Amino acid sequence: MAKLTVIIPYYQKEPGILRRALASVFAQTFQDFHILVIDDCSPYPIDEELEPLSEQERARLTVISQPNKGPGGARNTGLDHVPDDSEFVAFLDSDDEWTPDHLKNAYGSMSRFGADCYWASITGGEAFYYHFDVAELTESHSVIRLQEAPLVVEIPDLINVMLRNWSFLHLSCMVIGRSLFETVRFDAALRLAAEDVLFFCDCILAAKRVVLCDEAGAERGEGINIFHSIDNDSPQFLQQQFNTFVALETLEGRFSRKPTAIASIRSYQHTARRQALWSQARRLKRRKSPQFRLLARWVLRDPRLLQSALALAVGKFSRAH
Structure with missing residues (x-):
C-alpha cells in the first residue's frame, strides 16, 4: 500500500468542497499515500465529488460508507481501517486544503527526529483570527529548535502549553505514527465540539516524541462543512x-x-x-x-x-x- 494513510471525514452540504480538498492531497510533493474517505451519511452525495478524479487517482482512494456517527466517529472508522503497512496517518477536514509540502515536511521531520506526533502551523481568513502559528510559541515558551528550514521545534512542557491555549493546534495539520493510531481514539459522543482537543491531549500524553513545524501545513476552510457551521446564534x-x-x-x-x-x-x-x-x-x-x-x-x-x-x-x- 503506502507509507502514509490520509483520513478525510465527509459530511457536506454543498458541492465542490471535498473535490478541492482532494486536489490539495494529490498535489503533494510527497506522493507515497493512500486516502480513506469516510462517508458519514452525507446529505450531499460523494459520487459527484469523486467524478472528476482520474482512474489513477481513484485507485489511490477508498470510500467507507457508514450511518452518521459525527466527525469523531468518522475519524475512528478511518483509524480502524488503516492498512497494516502504513507508518503514519494524516488527518484532513474535507473543507480544508493542504499546502503542497505538508506531507513532505511531516514525513521528513517525524522520520528524522523519531517522532510519533506532529503538527504544522495553519493559515486561514479573518474568521480564524484566534489561531496562531508555531513561531509565536518560540517567543513566549521554552522550545528546543531541532531544524531551521523549515523551523521544527520540540516543547518540553507541551501539555501545559496546550492546556493554556490550544489555538496553535489543528487536525488538518496533524500527523501521527503507528503507536498512536493503533491505540488512541476520538470520543465520538462529542459531536459538536472538543473531540479534537481530547484527542490532541491523549496523543501528547501517549507520544514518545512530539515535534511542531512552523511552515503552514493547511489552509482552513472557515467552517464550510456541517461539522463546524455553528455560530453563536445557532440552536446547536x-x-x-x-x-x-x-x-x-x-x-x-x-x-x-x-x-x-x-x-x-x-x-x-x-x-x-x-x-x-x-x-x-x-x-x-x-x-x-x-x-x-x-x-x-x-x-x-x-x-x-x-x-x-x-x-x-x-x-x-x-x-x-
Whole structure:
C-alpha cells in the first residue's frame, strides 16, 4: 500500500468542497499515500465529488460508507481501517486544503527526529483570527529548535502549553505514527465540539516524541462543512458549549494531581458557561424560549452554571442602573 494513510471525514452540504480538498492531497510533493474517505451519511452525495478524479487517482482512494456517527466517529472508522503497512496517518477536514509540502515536511521531520506526533502551523481568513502559528510559541515558551528550514521545534512542557491555549493546534495539520493510531481514539459522543482537543491531549500524553513545524501545513476552510457551521446564534450552540464542558471535565480527570493544568481547564470551563448563558440571553432578547431541557442537564452535572447565571444577571442589572 503506502507509507502514509490520509483520513478525510465527509459530511457536506454543498458541492465542490471535498473535490478541492482532494486536489490539495494529490498535489503533494510527497506522493507515497493512500486516502480513506469516510462517508458519514452525507446529505450531499460523494459520487459527484469523486467524478472528476482520474482512474489513477481513484485507485489511490477508498470510500467507507457508514450511518452518521459525527466527525469523531468518522475519524475512528478511518483509524480502524488503516492498512497494516502504513507508518503514519494524516488527518484532513474535507473543507480544508493542504499546502503542497505538508506531507513532505511531516514525513521528513517525524522520520528524522523519531517522532510519533506532529503538527504544522495553519493559515486561514479573518474568521480564524484566534489561531496562531508555531513561531509565536518560540517567543513566549521554552522550545528546543531541532531544524531551521523549515523551523521544527520540540516543547518540553507541551501539555501545559496546550492546556493554556490550544489555538496553535489543528487536525488538518496533524500527523501521527503507528503507536498512536493503533491505540488512541476520538470520543465520538462529542459531536459538536472538543473531540479534537481530547484527542490532541491523549496523543501528547501517549507520544514518545512530539515535534511542531512552523511552515503552514493547511489552509482552513472557515467552517464550510456541517461539522463546524455553528455560530453563536445557532440552536446547536448550547449543545456545542455543553459538549465542550463535558470534554473539559474529562480532561480534568486526566490531570487531577496537576494544579497548573487544572487551573487552565477550569478557566476554559468558566468561558463555556458564560458563552452558554449569553446565547440564552440572546434567545430571550429575540423573544425565543431558553433551551430549558439542556440547561437542566447542564445544571445537574455542573451546579456552578447557576452561580454563573446569577453573576451574569447581577452584572446586567448593575449596568442597567
